[in-house]
Amino acid sequence: MKDFLLIFRNDPGLMPQESPEEMQARMKKWMDWIGNFAAQNKLIDRGNRLHTAGSVVKPGNIVTDGPYTEVKELIGGYTLVKAESLEEATEMAKNCPILLVGGNVEVREINPM
Template sequence: MPGMSPEALQNSMQKWMDWIGGIAAQGKLVDRGNRLANEGNVVRPSQVVTDGPYIETKESVGGFIMVRAGSLDEATEMAKGCPILFAGGNVEVRPIIRM
């Protein structure tokens, strides 16, 4: 996070660790996930491969975690504590479809 002081960076990291730790303490953390890199490739129909995705897009996925929840509503409640919300970001909550 460019421009953040060491203290602000430590404070931000502590908020993330507290949020994820709280979910883990409830036994509901499946995978703490990770941040995603900015670079990559996009595969399109007809096997066309381009570089990207690009941060200039309106929205991008910056990372993920997986939680165990009894319902979409329960997972959504957990997401309400995500620190990214206090930095202007948003959280997308989706169920996993197991085949």
């Protein structure tokens, strides 16, 4: 088994205004999706969502501040899973709820130090 990082990206501008019920329904999809990996004993770390606020540090003491709400592909969260291969990990990412709101998942194999 290898470890993979799933990186969720979406366009915050496309996120619809949600009622509490809609938000709960969306959270349920995430919980069930993560729960599927946990039930297969393939979840390493559920990971987390990320706030839109942040900063980027560049050489020469240049710091750019967020929020990055205007960025089209903002990293919104991440999860760590186990899989036999990149193909399997990619297959696992195909049901990710981020795809339902126009986002995408980047699947990267962890290269341990």
